[in-house]
Amino acid sequence: MKVAVYNGIKNITIESREKPVAGPDDFILKVKAAALCGSDLRTYLHGHPKITPPQVLGHEFAGVVDSVGKNIKGVKVGDRVAVHPGIPCGHCYYCDRGEQNMCESRKQIGIHYQGGFGEYVLIPGKTLEVGTVVKIPEDCSYEVAALGDPLVSAMNGQEVVGTKMGDIVLILGSGPIGIFHAMLSKLRGAQDVILANPSPGRLQYAKEHSIADHYYCINEGTDFRGYIDSLTEGRGADVVIVANTSVKSACQAVELVAKNGRVLLFAGFPKEAPQLGLDGNLIHYKQIRVMGSLGSTPRQYQMAEKLLFSKRIDGELLITHRIPLEKINEGFQLMIDGKSLKVIINKFD
Ligand SMILES: [Zn+2]
Numbered sequence: 001m002k003v004a005v006y007n008g009i010k011n012i013t014i015e016s017r018e019k020p021v022a023g024p025d026d027f028i029l030k031v032k033a034a035a036l037c038g039s040d041l042r043t044y045l046h047g048h049p050k051i052t053p054p055q056v057l058g059h060e061f062a063g064v065v066d067s068v069g070k071n072i073k074g075v076k077v078g079d080r081v082a083v084h085p086g087i088p089c090g091h092c093y094y095c096d097r098g099e100q101n102m103c104e105s106r107k108q109i110g111i112h113y114q115g116g117f118g119e120y121v122l123i124p125g126k127t128l129e130v131g132t133v134v135k136i137p138e139d140c141s142y143e144v145a146a147l148g149d150p151l152v153s154a155m156n157g158q159e160v161v162g163t164k165m166g167d168i169v170l171i172l173g174s175g176p177i178g179i180f181h182a183m184l185s186k187l188r189g190a191q192d193v194i195l196a197n198p199s200p201g202r203l204q205y206a207k208e209h210s211i212a213d214h215y216y217c218i219n220e221g222t223d224f225r226g227y228i229d230s231l232t233e234g235r236g237a238d239v240v241i242v243a244n245t246s247v248k249s250a251c252q253a254v255e256l257v258a259k260n261g262r263v264l265l266f267a268g269f270p271k272e273a274p275q276l277g278l279d280g281n282l283i284h285y286k287q288i289r290v291m292g293s294l295g296s297t298p299r300q301y302q303m304a305e306k307l308l309f310s311k312r313i314d315g316e317l318l319i320t321h322r323i324p325l326e327k328i329n330e331g332f333q334l335m336i337d338g339k340s341l342k343v344i345i346n347k348f349d
């Protein structure tokens, strides 16, 4: 079978490998669609502390069950399924509390197991036990089903920050995660969703598809505060979601949030300079809650896939590019150039 092998920074090659064979407790998925993720791009550009090359990346995928081990129950050959890449242990302190995203020994397909950027991928049967395999209905494409992972991370963030009916939500960052946050905020009843980003390309795309209510290009010299004031009668946004990795954005969030507002730090910050220098007096005197979020739970994943299946969240809108596996390097370049939202690999052979 053909796979894209990550050999180190900016080095991915297409190679031929033996098709994986299912042990008694695994099943094999023939991959039909796999999305490039921002975290794959980070690994491609900077490496990853937990990944030792050679490694097949790819953790956002869907496909058809090709073979099953003898102990596997719950899927059969021919089933169309999406699989969440995170595999919680199921029995630690956090797993017991239903907080599997905090699991002490969580494993991930694409990090601890070979990933989905290849024709076939081995799926540990543990995924069935913990509830991270979802059957795809006939009227949903593999491509859309493959977006369950990024969607569910945003969904967990939304649950943490508690977006509610009538909120004015400001989202800093209009990549795939920012877009999902905009869609989810509307679904949760936000009165107004403002999408802001320093580069205009993705904002324009979001505007053409009416993903938010207002769009703002953050340029030096423009009056961002004045703009937010004009939309909020001077109060600021009730919820501000930082959907990018910039420290400056986090500081801005605390300035632009209303009294009694909530700020969600959705993404990680550069590891060499993660200190934020937030204005503590703003947090105190405005009674701001600043929160973080990470990953998702199996329960949330099942909900996310259902939102995609029912089109309550329109996954199609996120897909801007489709490429064959051989062009994976070009796919990363599209992301670097900020020209894409989701790039999908949909041809493997
Ligand atoms: Zn991802």
Ligand SMILES: [Zn+2]
Pocket: 088, 089, 090, 091, 092, 093, 094, 095, 100, 102, 103, 104, 105, 106
């Ligand atoms: Zn656990």
